[in-house]
Amino acid sequence: MIALIQRVSEAHVDVAGETIGAIGRGVLALVAVQPGDGEAQVERTLQRLLGYRIFGDDSGRMNRSLADINGGLLLVSQFTLAADTRSGMRAGFTAAATPDEGARWFARLVELARSRHADVACGRFGADMQVQLINDGPVTFWLEAR
Secondary structure, three states: OEEEEEEEEEEEEEEOOEEEEEEOOEEEEEEEOOOOOOHHHHHHHHHHHHHOEEEEOOOOOEEEEHHHHOOEEEEEEOHHHHOEOOOOOOOEOOOOOOHHHHHHHHHHHHHHHHHHOOOEEEOOOOOOEEEEEEEEEEEEEEEEOO
């Protein structure tokens, strides 16, 4: 499972002109499920989403996590993160899970996140989504759980 995380001042995701998920200060996580991902990858990804220290402490050092600041978590599925871009002029997607497998494990990530963190919003798997954000920093990290 791959998560591209961005520290944000605010973010929201729209589908067909309607906002379906929004957060204030927190983390926007673009998430790709890969073949063979399962419960262990979901658990590890969520652990890192909630615990990765990307927020400043009193001295400005990145020592606080999303859980520490009680920030928002916006989860958006994005299978293109699993693209193979090593050659040619068009990405290959054999490293992405099937749509059924991706939907199942993304839904599990959302379910688990909502059971462990107060402020969780999400996009709609497989939908044409428009994501707007204010990247705070900018601060962006690539996380993988294998």
